[in-house]
Amino acid sequence: MPFLRRRRPPDPSRQHDASASSAAGGGSSLLSDDNKKERPRRKQNEPRTPRKKWSCVDTCCWFIGFICSMWWFLLFLYNAMPASIPQYVTEAITGPLPDPPGVKLAKEGLEVKHPVVFVPGIVTCGLELWEGKQCAEGLFRKRLWGGTFGEVYKRPLCWVEHMSLDNETGLDPPGIRVRPVSGLVAADYFAAGYFVWAVLIANLARIGYEEKTMYMAAYDWRLSFQNTEVRDQSLSRIKSNIELMVATTGGKKVVVIPHSMGVLYFLHFMKWVEAPAPMGGGGGPGWCAKHIKAVMNIGGPFLGVPKAVAGLFSVEARDIAVARGFAPGVLDKDVFGLQTLLHLMRMTRTWDSTMSMIPKGGDTIWGGLDWSPEGGYICVSKRPKNNRTQAAGQTGMGHSDITRGVNYGRLISFGKDLAELHSSNFERIEFRDAVKGNTPANHCDIWTEYQEIGIGGIKAVADYKVYTAGSVLDLLHFVAPKLMARGDAHFSYGIADNLDDAKYEHYKYWSNPLETRLPDAPDMEIYSMYGVGIPTERAYVYKQTTYPVCSIPFQIDTSAKGGIDGSCLQDGVFSVNGDETVPVLSAGFMCAKGWRGKTRFNPSGIRTYIREYDHAPPANLLEGRGTQSGAHVDIMGNFALIEDIIRVAAGATGEDLGGDRVHSDIFKWSERIDLQL
Amino acid sequence: MASILRFRKLCYVEPLKFQSFEPQSFEKKEDSVTTTAKNELEIIKKKITKKQGKEWRCIDSCCWIIGYMCTTWWLLLFLFHNLPATLTGFRVPESPGLRLKREGLAALHPVVLVPGIVTGGLELWEGKPCAEDLFRKRLWGGSFTEVFKRPLCLLEHLSLHNETGLDPPGIRVRAVPGLVAADYFAPGYFVWAVLIENLAKIGYEGKNMYMAAYDWRLSFQNTEIRDQTLSRLKSQIELLYVTNGNKKVVVVPHSMGVVYFLHFLKWVETPPPMGGGGGPGWCDKHIKAIMNIGPAFLGVPKAVSNLFSAEAKDVASIRSMDPGILDSEFFRLQTLEHVMRVCRTWDSIASLLPKGGETIWGNLDWSPEEGHISDLPKQRYLQSSIGDQNTNESDVKRVLHVIEQANYGRIISFGKTASQLPSSQLPSVDSKELLRTTTDKDTEPSCGEIWTEYDEMSRDSIRKVAANKAYTARTALDLLRFVAPKTMQRFEAHFSHGVADNLDDPKYAHPKYWSNPLETKLPNAPEMEIYCLYGVGIPTERSYVYKLSPTDRCKSIPFRIDSSADGGKDSCLQGGVYMVDGDASVPVVSAGFMCAKGWRGRTRFNPAGSATYVREYRHKPPARLLEGRGLESGAHVDIMGNFALIEDVMRVAAGASGAEIGDRVYSDIFKMSERINLRL
Secondary structure, X not given: OHHHHHHOOOHXXXXXXXXXXXXXXXXXXXXXXXXXXXXXXXXHHHHHHXXXXXXXXXXXXXXXXXHHHHHHHHHHHHHHOOOOXXXXXXXXXXXXXXXXHHHHHHHHOOXXXXXXXXXXXXXXXXXXXXXXXXXXXXXXXXXXXXXXOHHHHHOHHHHHHXXXXXXXXOOOOOOOEEEEOOOHHHOOEEEOOEEOOHHHHHHHHHOOOOHHHEEEOOOOOXXXXXXXXXXXXXXXXHHXXXXXXXXHOOOOOEEEEEEOHHHHHHHHHHHHHHOOOOXXXXXXXXXXXXXXXXXXXEOOOOXXXXXXXXXXXXXXXXXXXXXXHHOOOOOOOOHHHOOHHHXXXXXXXXXXXXXXXXXXXXXXXXXXXXXXXXXXXXXXXXXXXXXXXXXXXXXXXXXXXXXXXXXXXEEEEEOHHHHHOOHHHOOOOOOOOOOOOOOOOOOOOOXXXXXXXHHHHHHHHHHOOEEEHHHHHHHHHHHOHHHHHHHHOOOOOOOOOOOOOHHHHOHHHOOOOOOOOXXXXXXXXXXXXEEEOEEEXXXXXXXXXXXXXXXXXXXXXXXXXXXXXXXXXXXXXXXXXXXXXXXXXXXHHHHHHHXXXXXXXXXXXXXXXXXXXXXXXXXXXXXXXXXXXXXXXXXXXXXXXXXXXXXXXXXXXXXXXXXXXXXXXXXXXXXXXXXXX | OHXXXXXXXXXXXXXXXXXXXXXXXXXXXXXXXXHHHHHHHHHXXXXXXXXXHHHOOHXXXXXXXXXXXXXXXXXXXXXXXXXXXXXXXXXXXXXXXXXXHHHOOOOOOOEEEEOOOOOOOEEEEEOOHHHHHHEOOEEEOOOOHHHHHOHHHHHXXXXXXXXXXXOOOOOEEEXXXXXXXXXXXXXXXXXXXXXXXXXXXXXXXXXXXXXXXXXXXXXXXXXXXXXXXXXXXXXXXXXXHHHOOOOOEEEEEEOHHHHHHHHHHHHHHOOOOOOOOOOXXXXXXXXXXXXXXXXXXXXXXXXXXHHHHOOOHHHHHHHHHOOOOOOOOHHHOOHHHHHHHHHOOOHHHHHHOOOOHHHHHOOOOOOOXXXXXXXXXXXXHHHHHXXXXXXXXXXXXXXXXXXXXXXXXXXXXXXXHHHHOOHHHOOOOOHHHHHHHHHHOOOOHHHOOOOOHHHHOOHHHHHHHHHOOXXXXXXXXXXXXXXXXXXXXXXXXXXXXXXXXXXXXXXXXXXXXXXXXXXXXXXXXXXXEEEEEEEEOEEEEEEEEEXXXXXXXXXXXXXXXXXXXXXXXXXXXXXXXXXXXXXXOOEHHHHHHHHXXXXXXXXXXXXXXXXXXXXXXXXXXXXXXXXXXXXOOOOOOHXXXXXXXXXXXXHHHOOOOHHHHOOEOOOOXXXXXHHOOOOO
């Protein structure tokens, strides 16, 4: 508007000037009189008047407006851009992309055959609110977990309250109902742009899969497995849906694809479904044989993960420990009055499911004080890309002098020195009978069971110095008796001596592969598919903290470093080969040895296959999370894995895939494990 | 807004004054000033213009305005979010969920929701290159952004195959599953969300609530053939029944979902190759009640006009306001023609064509709604002032003589006069003859690609259609068969619209009869209850006045609603459409007749004597803007947010029986039903 007016030739004023009499307007008076004195004054005045308008607020407004307009403009361009451009750019930089496996296999003529069931793991499945407290007003049927996590920032305490379960029952706290999202959307993307199952779903769709032949067995991953049935009837739902899919596709068996904790959940399901009705699903002994073609476990923590111990013991894993190493203050200070870790600990300790991943099999599997199946593993975290294949072949013997000291069996040791000393060189003080000190913990806002151990108990824990997989259980029982009492009702971590023992009919054994038999389904196939080539947490070096009573008294000792490059000890964590979360041993042992052939755990001789995927980080940024990744979640976008799954879903058997595909030393390690089969 | 304007003024006034001086200096300078003065002036001018140019350019002002508006908007938004809800001065009445929870109601029977036509979301599973990046994105429902971005691509993907009524090759569009399928149709436009939220208050959640989403474009039997949707529904109901302690389910279908579920009832008990094999007792064992919301049991006249000319009242009134917009080839879009082409591939629309012919919908001179007063605002006023529904019948009688007879039976008439003439004066062209003359069609080759079947008709036969003047529910079907022979042939393979003489005839075992309540028996489930819940008090389309469309263009629709036909203020004829009482989509007769008479007691359509109840909800528009779509609305979709209806549904779900709830009637449904002469 003003712009237009400025340009208008002012006819009336021109006449006015010609007359040059009134001189009322500032401009005309100046020129008609040619008064030079007025000029400098004007000079000063005039620039000042417009400058007055450029106040700070205006500048801000201008700036915001400018940014907004640019943003909209770019957004418009982005939207108007043909969808193929990003791909075009990527191809221009990196050369032509390989066809996604779905497209490739569709060209080969593969078609939808067996229905597919996805079983998501812990954490990746969305949870939504169905009933909440006052503070969660307006969040009805909104995602509390997954999606944008917006509420975590807006009202963190409210969020923690709603995500927690009841401390004693492990079920809903009164007045709060948080339920799993159902359908494929439950776990296709974890957060916006962070795919979990989406890539696999998209590729399956290329060969004709759709909603009627794919089923996402979403369940509340916070609950213990049996409780998902008690509260939500999730297991019944899976059973009914599998039966429906088998019926509607003309009797074709399903291919089940569990991921991460879903592997254990499905193990539980297979026992549950054949168990008689009050405790089980009443499907009868032939159910699995009749309905399941293959179970393709992705990154399965069959024997648990050491991470779970660190999580329960001090709510840490390497990520948090590293963060603490960078900025020692942040996580411990009461920033904004939030005791982040304590809150997290209180929340995660109400989740029974975390206890399903405590290492199983004790010292037999995970190693004792002075030996471990992985002994002699070299940890070259930055292996040169080109000789990866060689390195995988020759790991072990030659480097034993460097790695002699790594005692992976010691899951938790207090102090780096203790982690490396031979067991004969130190003495341990029994902690199990230690008297728990009585600390009045009334002033603590947040309750964790550590307040009840007291200083005496904490000291006793540290004095025991070194814990193996077996004694770690005792440790957890000691520091968190209530939690473990709840856990023991739902999970078991031992090895069965006699599988015919009647006690093994209890559901708490169903998710432990070392205490159950596989169902009688000789035609079924079990795959263990996992990534290798990434350092994975295996054992921890701890220290006692010197903080006040209300905090967690133990911490990973991030100052403990191995020194030389080849060391497995980084920031207080001993690493071993795996997919960043699950060590190779846990993911592969059952398929490599425990179930291979006809064993007592696998009486019907179900065929097992190991498919390992060597990790290759994405070549450039445009690739996103990589098409050859071996990381625990990113592997779901690994083209080789997707291809394997599609082939099996389209009817191939394990033999057609080429049997085992191994990069790691899993068979060697398995041999070292002395387990009665 | 005022403040913004003032702010702008403050900022612009002064620079303007200053600007006005510049050109003047130009003029003067040329006249008679010393060179020094000229030079200095020029220097000043340059300086000034330079500064000005730098500081207040157009783009700057624009940026400033945008920035200012954004900031204000954000500020207001921020304030709005921080404002406690009570401060707005609007107290939402307590939701039925909370109230009933306090009464002690708790989730008892599992609930199955069956969405209607259009409201269910559809997503893409496989598409043409133009829809490359839309995999598993909603094509229908949601934000509809793709409609604007690539309309033709979207229409192509939403169409079904012309002959099979299934997927076109290379395209797979599937129903969104789960509660999200139809909780909101578009952002902010709820469908089931309010009901779901209230049910959740008394303890419902994913495990005892199920949304039976289906692809609403397909014919009902095809949803089973392509997607096994009916099998899925059966399996889910059985699962709900078992996992909730053998409690029967309460089914809540809406709109076309009502007819769909009727189909399901027959399908599930029929033996396997054609049906679900549930056996004769299945419904009795698994279903406690069917609470039909806005049921289109006997079809809706809207479906006829939709198939005939792709319009309804809304389109006609848009056209009357701005005659050009829909017809012009603006952007080369022939909106209506496209809509018609797509709609005619959707078999499901045929399930909504009026059923029962002249027996139900009336003939040339008679209709069950005779004597209906259309002055609905007045009616509403009378009703609310009197309050008692019985007295309102006397009102009807009082006003009867004022209003000239509207012949509702004539669903389509050409010209206003034809809709009012007594039948003896109408030209007696039998519609059967129409069908016989179809052989002599000469396709105009100039039209090129054939879009709708109108392109295959000659102008002659089109004129012949118009010459027949008036069509009833029965002959309107003949008319459709004439103008769209292939479409109707496909439709009639899946749906039937007649009245059965002898229900034991073996031909009624065919699936095409299952969704017509007048050609099927209800299942043998004496304890099952059937509710008809619908809104009343809104003028609803009942019959149409048509005219020939003026253009002779190719690829255009030759008929259109004559929106100039208006009956005056108190008439039922508004913009070429005769109105009757209903919920804005479904007339009362269609929604209520089966529950009020067809199934009431033990009839041949309801041999087991399942109890039926009519629950009407009188429409009351939202009093204030803040109320959104109203808490007492009776409109077809908005009724899902009606608190009284929600309360009824919840009570039944929590275990109440129909006897405790009973009938609730505001309209003349019982009187109308009595006039319908149907053997029961």
